[in-house]
Amino acid sequence: MSPRRLFAMMYKEALQILRDPRSLAIALVMPLMQMGLLGYGVSLDIKHVPICVYDQENSQLTRSIVSRFDAAGWFSIDRRLHSQAGVRHAIDAGECIAAVVIPVDFSRTLASTGAASIQAVFDATDVNTSNIAQGYLQGIVAGVNAEIETRWSAAHGVRASGVGRIDLQPGTWFNETLDSRNFIIPGVVAVILALIGAQLTSLTVSREWERGTMEQLISTPVTALEVMLGKLIPYFVVGMIDAAVCLALTVFWFDVPFRGNLLTLFAATALFSLVVLGIGYMISVRIRSQLAASQIALLVTLLPTTLLSGYTFPIDQMPRVIQAITLIVYPRYYVTILRGIFLKASTLFDLWQPLLGLVVFAILIVWLASRAFHKRLD
Template sequence: MKLRRLLAIAYKETLQVWRDPRSLAIALLMPAMQMVLLGYGISLDVRHVPLCVYDQEHSQTSRALIADFSAGGWFDVVANLPNERALRAAMDRGTCTGALEIPVDFTRVLTTTGAANVQVVFDATDANTTNIATGYAQGIVAQASADFQTHWGQAHARPPPTSGVVDLQPRVWFNEGLDSRNFIVPGVVAVILALVGSQLTSLTVAREWERGTMEQLISTPVTALELMFGKLAPYFLIGMIDAAFCLAAAAFWFHVPFRGSLVALLVTTALFALVVLGIGYLLSVRIHNQVRASQVALLVTLLPTTMLSGYTFPLDQMPVPVQAVSLFVFARYYVTILRAVFLKGSPLALLTVPVLALALTAGLIIWLAARAFRKRLD
C-alpha cells in the first residue's frame, strides 16, 4: 500500500464531496438539523399536565392542596369545575389529562381523624404520561400530608405520632435533576454519526458504477486497501468534525454535564465512526446502485441505533430474546460509553467491555469491507 496513491484517491473523493450538493447537505446541514430536532423534540419528562379540579369544600386547606399541585410545574390547573358531570365532560373533551376531586368534608375529616381521602383520576390513553403523573401526584399528596402532620403537632403542642413510620431519603447520582435531556442527548450523537457516516459512504463505490468510471478505476494500479482507505479518509474526517460539533452542542448548548475524559470520548468516537463508515463502504461495494445502497445503509445502521441501543428504550426492560439480539448492535456499546463518560465520568479502564466490543466490531467490518472489493467488472 503506497501513501501517494492513497492520498490521490482521498483527494479525488474530497473533490467529489465538495462538488456534490447532496453529500454536502448530508455532511454539514443534517447534523445541525438532527441535533436541534432530536435534542429539543425528544423528552421523557412530563411537565405541565393539564389538571381539572372539582373542589366541593372551597376551604383554606383544599385551596392549599390545589396550590401544591400547581406549584411545582408538574401540573397546570386549567379549570375549576362545579360538579362531577362537568368533570367527566372535560375529561372526555380532552380539556384535561387529570382530575382532582376534593370531598365536601375534607378539612373536618382530616382534622378529626388525621387522614382524609382525595381522588385523582387520569386519562390513561397515554400510559407513560399517566404512570409518571401518578407518581407526581402521590409525591405531592405525601408532602402535603407531612406538612399537615407538622402543623398538627405544632397546634397540639406535641409531635405527631411516628410509630412504625419508615422515613425514605432517596439520593440520585449522575443525573441529579432526573432530566431526561441528559439521558437522551448523548445518544443523539450516536444516531447522527450512524446516519451521516453510513449515508455518505454508501454512495462512494456505487457512484463509480453508476457513472461508468469504475473501468478507469480498475485499470489503475490502486489496490483494494488503498481504494478503501482513500475513499474513507475524507468521510472519517467529516464524521469526526460532525461528532465534535454534536458533542460540543451537547455540553455547551444543551448543558449536559461532561465529567469524563475527552481522550476516552475521542477514541471511542473514532472506533464508532470506523464501524459506520465500514458498513456504508461495504454496502456500496456490494450494491451497485446509490439509492438502494443508501436505503439498505439506513436500515442496517439507523434502525438498530434508535431501537436496540438503549438510546430511547431501556434494554433491561426488553424481552430476553431482544436483549440477546441487542448484543450484536454496535451502537449499544457506543451509547453506553457516551452516557458513562458524560454523566459518570468513567475512564477507559472501567469501560473495557464496551470499548473492546466496539473495537472488535470495527476490526471485523473493516476486514470485510477490504475483502469485498475486487478489481473486476462482474
C-alpha cells in the same frame, strides 16, 4: 500499498466531497437538524401550553403580569386556582403543564425590597415542553422587569437597575433533575453518527458505479485496499467533525454535564465512526445504485440504533433473548460509553468492556470492507 496512489484517491475524494452539494449537506447540515429534532423531540413547537394560575394577591400589578402570560400566545390560562392544594391537584391530574403562583405579598415585597418572586411549578414528566415553557415564562417576566425599570426611571429621572426585580422561581416536580435529557442526548449523538456515517460512505462507491468512473478506476493499478482507505479516510475526517459538532451541542446547547475524559471520548468516537463508515462502504460496494445504497444504509443503521442500542429503551429491561441480540448491535457499546463518560465520569478502565466491543467491531468491519471490493465488473 502505494502511498502515492492512496494520496491520489484521498485527494480526489476530498475534492468530490467539497464539490458535491448532496454529500456536503448530509455531512454538515443533517447532523444539526437531527440534533435539533431528536434533542427536542417532537414538542419543539409550543403553542397554547395549558397553565394554571394561582394569584394570591390579585392586585392590578399581578393581574397585568398574568394577562401578559396569556397574551404571549404560548400559553393558555386554563384555570385559575384558589389554593395550594388546587395547584397540586391540577398538575397531578395533568390539567396543566405549569402552575404559576404569585404570593399574597408580591406587590408589597417588590415595593419595599425592590425584588419579589413568582413561583412556577412544572410537570417535568414532559421534560421538553416544561423546559421550553420555563424559558418562555422567564422571557415574559424579564419583559415585565424591564418595563418596571423604565417606568421607575421615567418617574425619578434617573436610570436605575434592580429597582423592580421580579424573579421567576422555577420548581420541578416528579423528575427533579430533568435527567431524561441527560440520559437521552448522548444517545442521540450515537444515532446521528450512525445515520450520517453510513449515509456518507454508502454513496461514495455507488456514485462511481452510476457515473461510469468505476470502470476506469478498476482498469488502473489502484488496489482494493487503496480504494477503501482512500474513500474512508476523508469521510472519517468528516465524521469526526460531525461528532465534534454534536458533542459540542450536547455540552454547550443542551447543557448535558461532561464529567469524563476527552481522550476516551475521542477514542470511542473514532472507533464508532470507523464501524459505521465501513458498513456504509460495504453497502456501497455491493449496491450499485446510490438511491438503493443510501436506503439500505438507512435501514441497517436506523433500526438497530434507535431500538436496540439502549438509546431510548433500556437494555436491561428487554427480554433476555433481545438482550443477547443487542450484543451484536454495535451502537449499544458507543451509547454505553457516551453515557458513562458524560454522566458518570467513567474512566478508560471502567469502560473497557464496551470499548473492547467497539474495537472488535471496528476490526471486523474494516476487515470485511477490505475484502468486499473486487476489481471486476462481473
